[in-house]
Amino acid sequence: MAERERRHVRVAVIGSGFGGLGAAVRLRRQGITDFVILERADAVGGTWRDNTYPGCACDVPSHLYSFSFAPNPEWPRNFSGQPHIRAYLERVADTFGLRDHLRFRAEVLSMRWDTEALHWEVETAAGPLTADVVVSATGPLSDPKVPAVPGLDTFPGKVSHSARWDHDDDLRGKRVAMIGTGASAIQIVPAIQPDVERLTLFQRTAPWVLPRADRKITAAEKWLHSTFPATRAARRGLLWGIREMQVSAFTKRPDELGLIEFLARNHMKKAIKDPVLRAALTPDYRIGCKRILLSNTYYPALAQPNVDLVAAGLKEVRGSTLVGADGSEVEADTIVFGTGFHVTDLPIAQRVTGAHGTTLAEEWKDGMSALRGASAAGFPNFLTIIGPNTGLGNSSMILMIEAQLNYLADFMRQLDVLGPKIALDARPSAVQEWNRRIQQRMARTVWNTGGCDSWYLDKNGRNTTAWPGTTAEFKKITRQVDLAEYAVLRPPAGKPADRPAGPRTEVAA
Numbered sequence: 001m002a003e004r005e006r007r008h009v010r011v012a013v014i015g016s017g018f019g020g021l022g023a024a025v026r027l028r029r030q031g032i033t034d035f036v037i038l039e040r041a042d043a044v045g046g047t048w049r050d051n052t053y054p055g056c057a058c059d060v061p062s063h064l065y066s067f068s069f070a071p072n073p074e075w076p077r078n079f080s081g082q083p084h085i086r087a088y089l090e091r092v093a094d095t096f097g098l099r100d101h102l103r104f105r106a107e108v109l110s111m112r113w114d115t116e117a118l119h120w121e122v123e124t125a126a127g128p129l130t131a132d133v134v135v136s137a138t139g140p141l142s143d144p145k146v147p148a149v150p151g152l153d154t155f156p157g158k159v160s161h162s163a164r165w166d167h168d169d170d171l172r173g174k175r176v177a178m179i180g181t182g183a184s185a186i187q188i189v190p191a192i193q194p195d196v197e198r199l200t201l202f203q204r205t206a207p208w209v210l211p212r213a214d215r216k217i218t219a220a221e222k223w224l225h226s227t228f229p230a231t232r233a234a235r236r237g238l239l240w241g242i243r244e245m246q247v248s249a250f251t252k253r254p255d256e257l258g259l260i261e262f263l264a265r266n267h268m269k270k271a272i273k274d275p276v277l278r279a280a281l282t283p284d285y286r287i288g289c290k291r292i293l294l295s296n297t298y299y300p301a302l303a304q305p306n307v308d309l310v311a312a313g314l315k316e317v318r319g320s321t322l323v324g325a326d327g328s329e330v331e332a333d334t335i336v337f338g339t340g341f342h343v344t345d346l347p348i349a350q351r352v353t354g355a356h357g358t359t360l361a362e363e364w365k366d367g368m369s370a371l372r373g374a375s376a377a378g379f380p381n382f383l384t385i386i387g388p389n390t391g392l393g394n395s396s397m398i399l400m401i402e403a404q405l406n407y408l409a410d411f412m413r414q415l416d417v418l419g420p421k422i423a424l425d426a427r428p429s430a431v432q433e434w435n436r437r438i439q440q441r442m443a444r445t446v447w448n449t450g451g452c453d454s455w456y457l458d459k460n461g462r463n464t465t466a467w468p469g470t471t472a473e474f475k476k477i478t479r480q481v482d483l484a485e486y487a488v489l490r491p492p493a494g495k496p497a498d499r500p501a502g503p504r505t506e507v508a509a
Helices: 020-030 082-095 185-192 219-227 227-250 253-272 274-282 298-302 349-350 398-420 426-443 471-475
Strands: 004-015 033-039 108-114 119-124 125-134 158-161 175-179 198-202 305-309 314-318 321-323 329-331 336-337 382-384 424-425 484-491 504-508
Touching: 004 020, 004 198, 020 033, 020 082, 020 398, 033 471, 082 314, 125 398, 158 426, 175 329, 175 426, 185 298, 219 227, 227 253, 227 274, 227 382, 227 471, 253 274, 253 298, 298 305, 382 398, 398 471, 424 426, 471 484
Parallel strands: 004 033, 004 125, 125 382, 158 336, 175 198, 175 336, 198 305
Antiparallel strands: 004 504, 108 119, 119 125, 314 321, 321 329, 424 484
16 A cells, blocks of 8 residues: 545646636735646646747737736737747746746646535646646647548658647658648748748648738837837737727628638739639638638748649558548658647546536537536536637637636635635536527627638537637626526535645555
8 A cells, every 4th residue: 555645725727828827827816825737748838838830920919919917018029939929928937926836747637526525636647636626728729639541650751740840850851741721831831841842731621811910029119018008008909909890790790701801812812823723722611710810921832833732631641652632642751730639629528527427528529518618517616718619710819818717716706705615516507508699699600601611610510619709798708707607515414614724645555
């Protein structure tokens, strides 16, 4: 028999990206310091730590893609690159004193709700613990998805995913196959094209691409924003307001997006002179149905003589030969998958077992749903940051994260008001009604009516990813917890109501 210590904390936060660090800051501002941040890697940053591919950058302006409570007047560009965003998150961890709460290499292996003790039993790679409340901030863009391509195991060269870039694989002079045409691919293609011998892009669906209004932020601007914070706030407010005004076209009147399609086509024509290639790169669905991409270099790269486009998905691999769905064959030395992430089938959901003995993945087998994007029925004191139907198609996810942090703060306040050792469990009727209203509104959005098959949709064709409204509306409806939407759970009769005081030792085989 071996002894091990099972520490108890008030809150366990899973993940140290924007959502996890934001949750930690908000807890500290609430006066809650008894928490840990469980991170499976050895550094903070989330998707901005993991994605290190050439050209990696954000497609949301920097002054909007940052916390309102942690402004950064020193952003180097309108659209900052991965190293600067990751450095920003490191500074957030330092500025707000989060280092002592971080537990690296502590991947959550399993979680189970204890219905008698009213807390979560959490098993991690760094040891077990219990927590009154768990905040899952693993994010939807954290676990890469690689399609099951027949014969892929026969490929003799390097195979990687954009989110797990192989920096040991020198692509200079090689024949590279890029699979996918999403947000990562349109940054990778122009970044590696000048160095490779041949680049073949397998395009299952052509993306809509608009110009990227990127430039260096001048020293004068940085000085102004540092010296007069109101100018920085005004810049952020302008960026936010412009995007809020665009929402109705995405969510209510997709036909109004025709002008944007015209601009995108014109953007393509400037770089792609070959009418055959231009036709292959022209999407056959309404703009906005898939995420609109921004790039000034993608189309010029595709027009270069060492680039080939296969306007079909990858069907199979035969050794070093890649076969497209159209029957075309190409030789490659390296394969890079830019095929997205497990968004509608979050891996963490398989590791969370709720009050009824079922996992979150089992409860979500017909589609994800959570009250106000945060609480799933049957999973007490468990909140998700960037949960179901909180995604955006045209603005900054940091705005949605901060709204959910408000909800987290009020959730903790409600627990304190209700008394010691209390849990809140979303009522199934409340979750169902919330989801019904979301799906009703979703029916007329461009994501559902635009004629595409996107990662916003789950295997059943339901949009369980996007938010069909403005960020201002979401902020308003997540300002406070409505206790009528929750069942209040108390300790069983005869059980003590006090929380465990400090670590306890238990015996394990």
